[in-house]
Amino acid sequence: MPWGGQDGGNFEPLGRTSDGRLILYPRTYTYIPGSCEGACPRYFGEWDEPQQVGQGWNAMGIVFSSGDFDGDGNNDLLATDAAGNLFLYPGNGDGGWLDRRQVGQGWNIFDSIVGPGDFDGDGFNDVLARDRAGDLYLYPGDGDGGWLPRTKVGQGWQVMDKIITGGDMNGDGPVEVFARDRNGYISIYRADGTGGWDSSDVISGGWGAFSDIAGLGSYAHQQYNNLFAVNGNGDLVTYSTGASTGVLWGPYGPVGSGWNVFRELL
Numbered sequence: 001m002p003w004g005g006q007d008g009g010n011f012e013p014l015g016r017t018s019d020g021r022l023i024l025y026p027r028t029y030t031y032i033p034g035s036c037e038g039a040c041p042r043y044f045g046e047w048d049e050p051q052q053v054g055q056g057w058n059a060m061g062i063v064f065s066s067g068d069f070d071g072d073g074n075n076d077l078l079a080t081d082a083a084g085n086l087f088l089y090p091g092n093g094d095g096g097w098l099d100r101r102q103v104g105q106g107w108n109i110f111d112s113i114v115g116p117g118d119f120d121g122d123g124f125n126d127v128l129a130r131d132r133a134g135d136l137y138l139y140p141g142d143g144d145g146g147w148l149p150r151t152k153v154g155q156g157w158q159v160m161d162k163i164i165t166g167g168d169m170n171g172d173g174p175v176e177v178f179a180r181d182r183n184g185y186i187s188i189y190r191a192d193g194t195g196g197w198d199s200s201d202v203i204s205g206g207w208g209a210f211s212d213i214a215g216l217g218s219y220a221h222q223q224y225n226n227l228f229a230v231n232g233n234g235d236l237v238t239y240s241t242g243a244s245t246g247v248l249w250g251p252y253g254p255v256g257s258g259w260n261v262f263r264e265l266l
């Protein structure tokens with residue numbers, strides 16, 4: 001889930017550097033009256049000055065955006081430490097943090113953890129976690145910073161080296177999950193909105209050229225979310241799906257440079 005994006009206001013990505021700093025990229029949008037309908041641009045966006053909103057995050061293992069996990073209306077982060085403890089870092093809605101709290105232990109059995117948004121359709125954001133055997137588990141959020149019982153929702157996911165969550169990419173309600181395999185092919189997995197899967201397709205190859213791929217919301221404040229990728233030059237480029245999630249159009253941009261300083265985008 002994006003830190004900003006359609007679930008949290010403006011498109012506001014976070015990046016974690018290798019030395020543990022968290023950098024927020026605020027973006028200001030100006031509405032353009034009389035512009036075209038649907039997915040056409042209706043806003044003009046400009047980057048604001050990047051802001052450091054944290055340090056010491058290199059002490060954490062997996063860090064990911066969960067959207068609003070605790071139900072207070074502000075987007076949050078979840079992170080594991082070296083001992084496998086899972087912590088919730090509640091956002092305060094103003095680029096800062098409330099006090100963190102532990103929301104799990106034993107999470108060091110997982111090598112990939114992501115926040116897909118509301119995966120099971122109950123109105124609360126959830127978490128997907130893959131163990132080293134390739135089994136994928138759904139940890140449903142309870143809307144108050146805690147958990148409902150987990151369920152297994154996949155196996156064989158060890159062939160993937162990157163799991164990417166973009167929220168609802170095509171506006172149909174259920175979320176979509178993307179995954180890149182170790183040969184550079186990217187696939188889409190469509191959730192059915194009740195805690196399982198509807199369908200999946202291999203989309204295209206060549207995605208191994210990107211150092212990171214992330215779903216960060218809608219760059220142009222449009223109807224549909226985008227995927228973002230950092231290419232070999234450190235440029236940030238975008239991909240779109242529109243109403244059809246079987247195709248990724250792009251790359252568009254670049255919409256930023258120097259993004260290869262980040263260990264990951266959140």
